[in-house]
Amino acid sequence: MNLQAYITSGILELYVHGLATPDEVREVEAMAEQHPEIRQEITSIQRALESYADLHGVQPPDGLKDKIMQRLENGGATKGRSKGKPAEQSVPQPERWRQESRETATSGYSIASIAAWILGLALLLACVAVFMFWQQAEKASTQVQAAQAQLEQQKKDCEAEKEKAKKVNDQFYAIRHWATKPVQMKATPLGGDAFAVVYWNNIKKSSYLDVVKLPQPPADKQYQLWAIVDGKPTDMGVFEVTDTKDSLQEVPFILNPQAFAVTLEPKGGSESPTLDQMYVVGAVAKG
Amino acid sequence: MGKNNYFHSFAAVKHQSKISMQDNDIINALKAGDKAALGQVYDRYGAALYGVVLRIVQLPEAAEEVVQDVFVKIFRNIGSFDETKGRFYTWAMNVARNTAIDATRTSEFKNRQKTDQFEFVVYSQSHPSTSTAVETIGLRELVNTLDEKYRKVIDLAYFQGYTQMEIEQEMNIPIGTVKTRLRLAIKELRRIFGT
Numbered sequence: 242m243n244l245q246a247y248i249t250s251g252i253l254e255l256y257v258h259g260l261a262t263p264d265e266v267r268e269v270e271a272m273a274e275q276h277p278e279i280r281q282e283i284t285s286i287q288r289a290l291e292s293y294a295d296l297h298g299v300q301p302p303d304g305l306k307d308k309i310m311q312r313l314e315n316g317g318a319t320k321g322r323s324k325g326k327p328a329e330q331s332v333p334q335p336e337r338w339r340q341e342s343r344e345t346a347t348s349g350y351s352i353a354s355i356a357a358w359i360l361g362l363a364l365l366l367a368c369v370a371v372f373m374f375w376q377q378a379e380k381a382s383t384q385v386q387a388a389q390a391q392l393e394q395q396k397k398d399c400e401a402e403k404e405k406a407k408k409v410n411d412q413f414y415a416i417r418h419w420a421t422k423p424v425q426m427k428a429t430p431l432g433g434d435a436f437a438v439v440y441w442n443n444i445k446k447s448s449y450l451d452v453v454k455l456p457q458p459p460a461d462k463q464y465q466l467w468a469i470v471d472g473k474p475t476d477m478g479v480f481e482v483t484d485t486k487d488s489l490q491e492v493p494f495i496l497n498p499q500a501f502a503v504t505l506e507p508k509g510g511s512e513s514p515t516l517d518q519m520y521v522v523g524a525v526a527k528g
Numbered sequence: 529m530g531k532n533n534y535f536h537s538f539a540a541v542k543h544q545s546k547i548s549m550q551d552n553d554i555i556n557a558l559k560a561g562d563k564a565a566l567g568q569v570y571d572r573y574g575a576a577l578y579g580v581v582l583r584i585v586q587l588p589e590a591a592e593e594v595v596q597d598v599f600v601k602i603f604r605n606i607g608s609f610d611e612t613k614g615r616f617y618t619w620a621m622n623v624a625r626n627t628a629i630d631a632t633r634t635s636e637f638k639n640r641q642k643t644d645q646f647e648f649v650v651y652s653q654s655h656p657s658t659s660t661a662v663e664t665i666g667l668r669e670l671v672n673t674l675d676e677k678y679r680k681v682i683d684l685a686y687f688q689g690y691t692q693m694e695i696e697q698e699m700n701i702p703i704g705t706v707k708t709r710l711r712l713a714i715k716e717l718r719r720i721f722g723t
Contacts, residue, residue: 295664
């Protein structure tokens with residue numbers, strides 16, 4: 242037989258993947274025994290799949306190794322879930338090709354068969370009892386898992402809260418800083434009883450907005466903050482009235498502001514302020 | 529491209545030859561009944577075997593139990609393993625795969641399966657193999673360049689233990705196409721891993 246043709250036929254790949262029929266398995270193994278090139282080819286295919294399997298490993302849970310070593314010490318009983326036949330090396334997939342064989346029923350009763358029946362029944366009852374016990378254990382285990390999941394969630398929530406608290410704390414210290422200038426923006430006639438503040442700090446180069454009181458804008462409009470520098474307005478971004486409910490809103494820092502103002506603009510903001518829509522304005526004190 | 533290939537082949541060959549030496553010692557120790565040697569098998573192959581079992585069984589708890597059985601079987605049946613006939617890793621994978629498939633056939637297992645399907649996806653994503661060596665990351669990327677249809681046929685046959693017929697049905701292709709795809713897939717893998 243032409244060895245090269247045999248190798249390129251793909252039969253060896255089928256064999257290694259456990260897809261060969263029993264006849265094909267026998268043939269491949271015979272060929273491998275007679276021809277070292279075939280044995281070599283099979284080894285190479287196996288190694289490729291092993292390397293592939295390495296990449297798809299999953300870290301087992303902690304303690305599994307100890308459990309296994311413990312089992313070994315205890316005499317190494319398996320749970321008997323499997324069919325008991327050791328995986329024969331020569332036939333990669335013994336279970337998948339085995340025909341289910343039925344034993345022909347024997348007729349006639351005897352003491353032995355009655356005893357066997359009674360024993361079988363007793364075993365069955367024992368199995369049922371074990372099964373029910375196992376079910377209980379499963380239920381408890383599920384509950385433990387649910388509790389653990391809940392704990393994880395609470396830990397996450399706690400972390401989120403801690404982060405929020407830290408942020409507010411940082412801002413608090415930013416306001417208290419000796420170089421922070423609070424710029425009070427008082428209401429224009431349009432603004433009514435509106436009031437907002439910008440905390441501007443030239444040393445820390447930071448700027449925070451505090452919306453103390455602004456009326457809720459219509460759905461198609463948004464408030465925009467401006468800084469007046471050299472007599473010209475500079476965009477400092479749009480914001481929602483609820484943005485500073487629990488903390489300040491950080492805004493861009495600019496040098497030498499003369500004043501800050503808030504106008505009501507179409508949603509998304511404008512390039513320059515709509516002056517007759519100014520709600521609050523405040524000048525930056527000199528010095 | 530050539531330079532990259534050389535690096536990955538080199539890494540894979542280095543990896544493989546190191547393992548072979550250890551394998552022989554481990555196998556001999558296991559045959560002599562040395563229990564500690566099983567611990568070495570676990571260290572080296574535990575993640576891969578657990579991954580295969582988890583793939584098939586899907587529930588982490590069940591997978592744990594099955595893997596314990598697998599290792600006990602490896603220890604008990606090492607006498608039937610013949611080094612001249614094949615590789616230990618592949619033999620161990622076969623034990624793992626067969627044990628896992630058998631486990632899924634019990635009715636006890638079928639009852640569990642209905643309620644806990646989602647666990648598998650979450651678990652395996654949060655517990656990947658921990659190797660973060662540059663080699664491994666590079667190899668993973670190369671493997672991911674393999675076409676989906678090649679990876680699928682390997683996955684169904686090798687990792688999940690599907691029969692010929694099941695693959696034909698699942699992928700809607702005749703056995704001839706399965707053969708071709710396997711051959712091409714292995715060719716690519718051998719090129720990537722340098723075997």
